[in-house]
Amino acid sequence: MERKSVVGGVCTNAYYQTEVPYVYAVGDVIGFPSLVSVSMEQGRLAACHAYGVPTQSVSELFPYGIYTIPEISTVGKNEEELTQDGVPYEIGKAQYREIARGQIIGDEQGTLKLIFHMDTRELLGVDIIGTGASELIHIGQAVMAFGGTVDYFVNTVFNYPTLAECYETAAFNGINRLGSLPALEPKLKPPQEVGVIV
Numbered sequence: 001m002e003r004k005s006v007v008g009g010v011c012t013n014a015y016y017q018t019e020v021p022y023v024y025a026v027g028d029v030i031g032f033p034s035l036v037s038v039s040m041e042q043g044r045l046a047a048c049h050a051y052g053v054p055t056q057s058v059s060e061l062f063p064y065g066i067y068t069i070p071e072i073s074t075v076g077k078n079e080e081e082l083t084q085d086g087v088p089y090e091i092g093k094a095q096y097r098e099i100a101r102g103q104i105i106g107d108e109q110g111t112l113k114l115i116f117h118m119d120t121r122e123l124l125g126v127d128i129i130g131t132g133a134s135e136l137i138h139i140g141q142a143v144m145a146f147g148g149t150v151d152y153f154v155n156t157v158f159n160y161p162t163l164a165e166c167y168e169t170a171a172f173n174g175i176n177r178l179g180s181l182p183a184l185e186p187k188l189k190p191p192q193e194v195g196v197i198v
């Protein structure tokens with residue numbers, strides 16, 4: 001598979017080999033996304049390939065962080081991509097100001113958005129704008145990596161007061177948008193029958 005590169009950049013195949021197979025290229029020199037994290041991962045994959053070490057990488061779960069004020073971070077698919085692909089999805093939103101930690105730090109603008117499959121409820125993407133966005137995004141990234149659904153955030157207890165609680169609030173918001181009560185699959189073991197000691 002040929003990777004497209006920026007104008008004037010180096011073209012590589014999926015293993016980061018250039019036209020000269022024993023010369024690899026990674027990082028900014030091959031173009032998008034030009035991030036430290038991704039450049040390092042490309043370097044790891046190139047080195048593994050060069051030395052025949054089996055490995056794998058989940059490029060669709062690379063997170064993006066933009067260190068502006070407010071901070072911005074995303075992982076997975078966005079709404080535009082899902083619409084283009086014809087994937088039925090729903091979103092759930094939480095405002096930082098709804099969360100105790102958001103009120104404590106005075107972030108009035110922060111927003112976390114979950115994007116999940118309308119039928120399977122699998123988490124497909126997370127967008128965050130606000131304080132700590134590039135840290136918070138890794139919770140969604142981990143859930144996506146394990147194929148989790150939006151219900152995970154409903155069933156989970158988050159520390160209080162933390163911004164991570166936005167995930168739970170956004171999950172409730174998303175499930176409400178579906179217009180039905182959550183069909184939660186119980187993850188917990190049913191209560192064991194208890195023997196009575198007489």
Ligand SMILES: Cc1cc2nc3c(=O)[nH]c(=O)nc-3n(C[C@H](O)[C@H](O)[C@H](O)COP(=O)(O)OP(=O)(O)OC[C@H]3O[C@@H](n4cnc5c(N)ncnc54)[C@H](O)[C@@H]3O)c2cc1C
Nearest residue numbers: 026027028029030033034035036037038039040065066067
């Ligand atoms: C202002 C700024 C802020 C950024 N902030 C972030 C951020 O917050 N997070 C993030 O993920 N990414 C950020 N990036 C992008 C990130 O820095 C790059 O994507 C990353 O450094 C690319 O790594 P690289 O190894 O490809 O290139 P580089 O880190 O640029 O390394 C290339 C090295 O090659 C050396 N070199 C160049 N020519 C020669 C030569 N002829 N001979 C020998 N050595 C040479 C250079 O001196 C340099 O040390 C930022 C970039 C900029 C410009």
